[in-house]
Amino acid sequence: MMQKEIKLLLVDDHSIVRWGIRSLIDRTPGLFVCGEAGTLTEAYQLVKELMPDIVLLDIKLPDGDGAAGCREIKKIDDKIKVIMLTAYAEDSIVLETVKSGADGYLLKNIESKTIIKAIQDVAAGISVLDSTVVGKMMNVVKRSSESEEVLTPQEKKILDYLSQGKTNKEIGEALFIAEKTVRNNVSRIMKKINVSNRTEAAIYWQRQKSLE
Structure with a gap:
């Protein structure tokens, strides 16, 4: 094709x-x-x-x-x-x-x-x-650890996939959860880490991983 x-x-x-x-x-x-x-x-x-x-x-x-x-x-x-x-x-x-x-x-x-x-x-x-x-x-997106809410293991997995450019549907299929659930999780994650869109969330997570 x-x-x-x-x-x-x-x-x-x-x-x-x-x-x-x-x-x-x-x-x-x-x-x-x-x-x-x-x-x-x-x-x-x-x-x-x-x-x-x-x-x-x-x-x-x-x-x-x-x-x-x-x-x-x-x-x-x-x-x-x-x-x-x-x-x-x-x-x-x-x-x-x-x-x-x-x-x-x-x-x-x-x-x-x-x-x-x-x-x-x-x-x-x-x-x-x-x-x-x-x-x-x-x-710009750097956040102090004191001001961040703790991310759950599943939220961290979602951030992993999000930073790879995966769509909500693809993330849902990988984690065996509904696309709507992924969408709600992404919204909650962005609120927790204080970013306004997926690009900022991906940059934030890439930085966090580089510090591990």
């Missing part, structure tokens, strides 16, 4: 940047660019018309910022993945975009093979952060 192609929408106000990314993607089997936009307004319209699998979104656009754009795209369809592709690595910007629900955060100076791998990982459900901002996010 042929693998489904990954549809990408490019959103950047610089046409030369879009051209460069499109040229790279067009040379990669299994990926194709279904559309381009230079503003958030254009992006929202194309998202509704084309229903891409992934949106590559710049942080700063003429009519708004990427974090707000990501939230709006997720409202249109929360199954659409959003990768921020930007030149900015400030703590506040990284935090705001991750909180907006972004599935990836990449800097524009990355190598071609890295962006392709990131796209493929995000399409598979794995959140991706540029290596230069991982440390920033680890510090």
Whole structure:
């Protein structure tokens, strides 16, 4: 069976940047660019018309910022993945975009093979952060042990699977529990560790495991 192609929408106000990314993607089997936009307004319209699998979104656009754009795209369809592709690595910007629900955060100076791998990982459900901002996010989501509620063994298992990019359904099948139960557990876990989305939870858990 042929693998489904990954549809990408490019959103950047610089046409030369879009051209460069499109040229790279067009040379990669299994990926194709279904559309381009230079503003958030254009992006929202194309998202509704084309229903891409992934949106590559710049942080700063003429009519708004990427974090707000990501939230709006997720409202249109929360199954659409959003990768921020930007030149900015400030703590506040990284935090705001991750909180907006972004599935990836990449800097524009990355190598071609890295962006392709990131796209493929995000399409598979794995959140991706540029290596230069991982440390920033680890510090941002760092929580003192005194302020954390104790995680149960099952919650730790769920975090293990979540950090591997598994969906609620896949986690439920692995642990022999209902998808709804997983969803409720994930909500409870995020409240316990004081994070607002799955990406932050995955970063938090990866950090905890690295300290063991």
